[in-house]
Amino acid sequence: MEQQLVPFAAAARPQQQHQQHPIALYFKIWGMLFVLSTLSYLVDYFHFQGALRWTLILVFMMLKAGLIVAVFMHMAWERMALVCAILIPPGALIVLVGLMASEANYTNLTRLLFFR
Template sequence: MDHAATANTAPPQEEHQEHPIKLYLTVWTWLFILSVGSYMVDILQFQGLLRWGLIIALMLLKAGLIIAVFMHMAWERLALSYAILVPPVLILVFVAMMGIEASYTEWMRVFFLSGGT
């Protein structure tokens, strides 16, 4: 085996991925538009479920853009994406289930402890 040939070979370079500036400008533009939408919910004085639904939807869209592009999750392996994204989604599902059960429990207590009227 020729030691000179193996000494001159450089180790393989890690792949470095650069994204075009247009991608970041597009994401910043969408984040700006979604933020304006969030402020418009307050300016137009939406109330009740519509207000909170719009605020949460816009917030989740902005968070999704930030996670996908700025945290580079759009280019990660699917297993890593699942490992990071699935636990918070499950927590939200469990919180929603607890909220539904809490409303049911409150209704049952009010109904039965007030004499059933």
């Protein structure tokens, strides 16, 4: 039996497997982003005001950001540990900012009540 000689660089290179996503997935996500952007524009077009306006804007913004992170940044196919390492710290910051905002409202109300 004759041994085949393989160049060192080719032998040392591991077999790489690339996960190929269908182009239809990207087209669907682009379409969904277009629809969400249109809905976000329509919030201003129909002159929504107050809490409804800001709630809709934030919901559409979060949905668009979630789609971009999940598909275009490939987080939907990553390990759970990596997803948690990237998503949990901003979530904790959002909770802490909410707690600070509620404390600021309480402080403002007590100042208005006692210093008038």
